Amino acid sequence: MIQRLWAWLTGYLVLKFKGPGVEILFNRILDADWDLWDIERLSVDTLIAKISIKGFRKIRPLVRDLPVRINIVGKYGFPFYLNKAQTRYFLFIGFIVFAILLYYLSGFIWFVQITGLEQVSKEEVIEILIDQGVQVGTRKTDLSPRSIENQIMSEISEIAWVGISVRGVLAKIQIVEKSMPDPSTQLVGDVIAARDGIITQVMTFRGIPQVRVGDTVRKGDVLISGEYYDQYGRKQHGRAEGLVRARVWYEAIGEAAFYRIIQQRTGNSHTGYVLKIGGKELGFRKKPPFENYVVEKSDWKLDIVNGFQLLQTTKLVYYEVVYETVVIPEEEARALALMRAWEMLEAEGIEKHKITETQIREYTIVDDYGVRIGLLVELEDDIGAFASAKQE
Amino acid sequence: MAKLLKAMTDILELPSDIMMSLPKIEIIGNMEATIENHRGLLEYTTEQISIRGNKGITLILRGRKLRLKRLYKEEITIQGFLLDIEFSID
Numbered sequence: 001m002i003q004r005l006w007a008w009l010t011g012y013l014v015l016k017f018k019g020p021g022v023e024i025l026f027n028r029i030l031d032a033d034w035d036l037w038d039i040e041r042l043s044v045d046t047l048i049a050k051i052s053i054k055g056f057r058k059i060r061p062l063v064r065d066l067p068v069r070i071n072i073v074g075k076y077g078f079p080f081y082l083n084k085a086q087t088r089y090f091l092f093i094g095f096i097v098f099a100i101l102l103y104y105l106s107g108f109i110w111f112v113q114i115t116g117l118e119q120v121s122k123e124e125v126i127e128i129l130i131d132q133g134v135q136v137g138t139r140k141t142d143l144s145p146r147s148i149e150n151q152i153m154s155e156i157s158e159i160a161w162v163g164i165s166v167r168g169v170l171a172k173i174q175i176v177e178k179s180m181p182d183p184s185t186q187l188v189g190d191v192i193a194a195r196d197g198i199i200t201q202v203m204t205f206r207g208i209p210q211v212r213v214g215d216t217v218r219k220g221d222v223l224i225s226g227e228y229y230d231q232y233g234r235k236q237h238g239r240a241e242g243l244v245r246a247r248v249w250y251e252a253i254g255e256a257a258f259y260r261i262i263q264q265r266t267g268n269s270h271t272g273y274v275l276k277i278g279g280k281e282l283g284f285r286k287k288p289p290f291e292n293y294v295v296e297k298s299d300w301k302l303d304i305v306n307g308f309q310l311l312q313t314t315k316l317v318y319y320e321v322v323y324e325t326v327v328i329p330e331e332e333a334r335a336l337a338l339m340r341a342w343e344m345l346e347a348e349g350i351e352k353h354k355i356t357e358t359q360i361r362e363y364t365i366v367d368d369y370g371v372r373i374g375l376l377v378e379l380e381d382d383i384g385a386f387a388s389a390k391q392e
Numbered sequence: 393m394a395k396l397l398k399a400m401t402d403i404l405e406l407p408s409d410i411m412m413s414l415p416k417i418e419i420i421g422n423m424e425a426t427i428e429n430h431r432g433l434l435e436y437t438t439e440q441i442s443i444r445g446n447k448g449i450t451l452i453l454r455g456r457k458l459r460l461k462r463l464y465k466e467e468i469t470i471q472g473f474l475l476d477i478e479f480s481i482d
Contacts, residue, residue: 022436023433023434023435023436026432026433026436026463027432027433030432030433030463030464030465031432031465033465035462035463035464035465036460036462036463036464037460037461037462037463037464038459038460038461039436039459039460039461039463040459040460041436041437041438041459047436049460049463
């Protein structure tokens with residue numbers, strides 16, 4: 001394998017030997033230390049063999065006194081390949097032009113990649129980059145990454161670090177943003193009561209508690225104060241944080257009537273028509289012969305121009321109706337009232353399935369017309385709410 | 393002298409091809425034969441190849457479609473269908 005490769009690299013010839021006494025010539029070649037390979041006898045006086053280019057040059061004097069004729073049948077290997085290439089000027093020129101072009105084009109930025117952006121908009125960064133000349137088609141030698149980095153840092157304050165690296169034709173711009181603290185946690189203020197209640201638990205994380213367990217508080221009372229005195233005795237404003245739980249009450253009232261009025265058609269009807277020409281009404285409208293009725297309208301229109309009605313007929317059907325009062329059984333009314341009361345509580349954010357029976361007080365008022373159910377729910381809830389102090 | 397050399401190689405168990413520069417023949421199946429320590433090609437046809445060795449030994453390989461894969465100063469490789477090998481000593 002290695003020998004074959006070496007033979008190809010240095011070049012070899014396929015020779016045809018014709019005449020008697022080829023063996024003598026072969027022995028002379030061997031004695032001169034030149035190798036032959038792939039020897040084949042084609043006919044009684046003809047042989048082919050392969051020999052290296054160098055070896056071929058040296059065998060000429062060896063063959064002089066022998067009745068052997070040598071012809072070159074084929075030339076193989078890299079040196080001949082190179083010779084061939086020399087005759088193909090344009091292939092060669094094309095290759096060189098390609099190489100030069102590749103080298104030249106690799107001197108430009110072809111891709112710009114920006115990573116690490118979260119808060120800052122990409123357009124903002126791209127604008128600065130274009131200003132600084134970083135874009136597709138910029139020569140790499142024209143770039144000065146350090147000054148561009150500084151420019152971006154100075155123009156966008158939210159950026160903590162910028163790294164620009166050019167790898168081949170890719171300009172990589174890595175950006176690290178400053179992590180801005182959430183402004184809401186920066187505020188100073190107190191924890192106040194969101195609703196009335198009796199305190200059951202006070203857990204202070206920051207600040208000075210103003211209430212104790214068992215205290216009754218009203219909505220808006222300060223539960224934990226953010227004000228404190230520092231080691232020099234000066235009054236300071238801080239942010240109070242904590243958990244204050246209290247027994248609170250929610251009340252809701254649901255009502256339901258014992259009667260319901262239902263509209264019912266008697267089956268009698270009366271039909272009338274109205275004709276409109278050019279917006280003017282030509283009435284054939286007669287008063288319907290019923291005291292209570294509902295009307296069903298159906299129009300037929302002829303539009304000439306958009307919006308202007310040339311001709312319109314309206315069919316009016318009057319149906320006679322009577323009103324009936326239906327009595328709702330008390331049980332049904334109670335259930336409806338209770339459901340409405342619960343709906344009100346749930347609208348306030350109370351989850352029904354979390355409340356135990358003992359926490360609910362129910363009272364019912366019944367009169368001739370309906371039923372009213374009041375629900376009083378007692379539960380323990382977090383009543384603390386943060387109220388930011390006014391900055392002085 | 394030759395007897396002494398042979399006795400020595402036998403006693404010392406030295407490789408006789410190197411000590412006495414006799415042809416070393418390596419045969420793979422009936423397809424390929426490699427002869428080292430040769431002293432030249434005497435005859436080459438597709439049916440018969442004669443190779444001269446040291447000490448008057450002549451090697452005759454017979455077969456069909458024989459060809460010389462390698463003809464180097466140090467070795468000869470023959471490929472084809474080998475039928476027999478004959479030694480003749482002058």
